[in-house]
Amino acid sequence: MSKDFDRIKRLPPYVFSELNRIKAELRSKGEDIIDFGMGNPDMPTPSHIIEKLKETVVKPGTGRYSVSRGIPGLRKAQSEYYKRRFNVDLDPEKEVIVTLGSKEGLANLAQAITSPGDIILSPNPSYPIHPYGFIIAGASLRHLPTMDNGIFKPELFLERLDLYIRHSSPKPVALIVSFPSNPTAQVVGLDFYEEVVKIARKNKTYILSDLAYAEIYFDGKPPPSILQVKNAKNIAVEFTSMSKTYAMAGWRIGFAVGNQKLISALTKIKSYLDYGAFTPVQVAAATALNGPQQCVSEIRSIYQSRRDVLIESMGRAGWHIPSPEASMFAWAPIPKKYEKKGSLKFAKDLMTKAHVAVAPGIAFGEYGEGFIRIGLVENEQRIRQTAKNIKKMLL
Numbered sequence: 001m002s003k004d005f006d007r008i009k010r011l012p013p014y015v016f017s018e019l020n021r022i023k024a025e026l027r028s029k030g031e032d033i034i035d036f037g038m039g040n041p042d043m044p045t046p047s048h049i050i051e052k053l054k055e056t057v058v059k060p061g062t063g064r065y066s067v068s069r070g071i072p073g074l075r076k077a078q079s080e081y082y083k084r085r086f087n088v089d090l091d092p093e094k095e096v097i098v099t100l101g102s103k104e105g106l107a108n109l110a111q112a113i114t115s116p117g118d119i120i121l122s123p124n125p126s127y128p129i130h131p132y133g134f135i136i137a138g139a140s141l142r143h144l145p146t147m148d149n150g151i152f153k154p155e156l157f158l159e160r161l162d163l164y165i166r167h168s169s170p171k172p173v174a175l176i177v178s179f180p181s182n183p184t185a186q187v188v189g190l191d192f193y194e195e196v197v198k199i200a201r202k203n204k205t206y207i208l209s210d211l212a213y214a215e216i217y218f219d220g221k222p223p224p225s226i227l228q229v230k231n232a233k234n235i236a237v238e239f240t241s242m243s244k245t246y247a248m249a250g251w252r253i254g255f256a257v258g259n260q261k262l263i264s265a266l267t268k269i270k271s272y273l274d275y276g277a278f279t280p281v282q283v284a285a286a287t288a289l290n291g292p293q294q295c296v297s298e299i300r301s302i303y304q305s306r307r308d309v310l311i312e313s314m315g316r317a318g319w320h321i322p323s324p325e326a327s328m329f330a331w332a333p334i335p336k337k338y339e340k341k342g343s344l345k346f347a348k349d350l351m352t353k354a355h356v357a358v359a360p361g362i363a364f365g366e367y368g369e370g371f372i373r374i375g376l377v378e379n380e381q382r383i384r385q386t387a388k389n390i391k392k393m394l395l
Contacts, residue, residue, distance in 0.1 A: 015363035046295035056280035066276035070098025102254035125368030178210035185324035313387035354389035
């Protein structure tokens with residue numbers, strides 16, 4: 001009974017646990033913590049989506065089990081969204097599945113397609129489920145650095161990708177890409193995806209694309225989908241989410257679309273694990289996709305305004321933060337006085353001395369060291385107050 005569990009042992013210590021402990025202690029003492037640590041939308045879900053939920057939930061039979069792969073109307077709505085947004089045709093019966101958020105979808109697909117010893121290529125720094133979903137499934141991980149001196153260079157990424165695959169034995173089963181990126185807010189163009197698809201097809205490696213921030217973009221530059229690339233569906237599946245687009249994070253609705261073989265594998269494993277999201281939630285999600293999209297523009301505008309206030313106010317405080325082109329995050333280099341102390345120490349000091357919570361870059365992989373992630377999840381007044389607090393701390 002004293003034996004450790006192998007899969008748990010493969011997971012690193014949870015970096016956020018110490019920060020969460022400090023935050024809880026401060027709040028228990030009545031301290032106001034301005035919390036940018038988690039990408040948790042703070043604006044309300046649009047009213048017409050809530051009204052559809054309320055209308056549906058009182059109908060007879062809605063409390064019964066739902067459909068694991070998603071109700072037909074929601075799968076159809078997602079396929080129509082892809083046609084409208086990306087001009088990509090999807091078969092809602094064979095190429096679309098509803099997931100309990102993109103995080104659950106990625107983790108379950110990892111379970112479906114991974115055998116012990118399989119090699120997976122994951123970006124570093126990265127959203128934790130990308131590498132660790134596959135570690136839990138028993139894969140061998142190869143980290144693919146995405147930053148060079150704090151800057152993302154697509155040509156260097158592609159060079160490394162080609163090198164890693166050519167010198168890997170056995171060949172990687174899958175490659176994970178995520179743009180706009182969590183945590184780094186990196187963005188890419190369609191030409192980048194074309195090269196990724198070319199390399200992956202040549203080496204018979206699947207591509208798993210996480211496009212959770214498809215609609216959170218700024219300055220009129222909508223991110224592309226990898227499925228826009230010719231023949232990408234032969235090897236790629238893409239995950240999207242309602243969480244940020246419609247401020248529906250707690251509703252837990254996401255999608256996987258694309259390659260039929262991967263969608264079929266995910267469908268089969270999900271059929272053993274869940275009965276799908278609550279039916280009224282799925283109906284409301286279909287209403288969100290099919291209904292007026294002004295709410296999406298308004299949510300995007302809020303994030304852009306917060307981004308602008310963050311960059312401007314932190315700049316006046318003496319801390320230069322690069323302006324993100326997309327996502328709900330800013331990826332900020334830690335101040336020079338903390339370069340030798342590291343991102344975790346800086347995050348702890350921000351909490352205890354400035355009463356500000358952020359996510360240290362080291363939490364997203366060793367190549368995230370030297371940075372922190374700031375979520376745009378506090379209002380503009382709170383952002384300005386944060387800048388004042390940090391300025392005092394850095395003096």
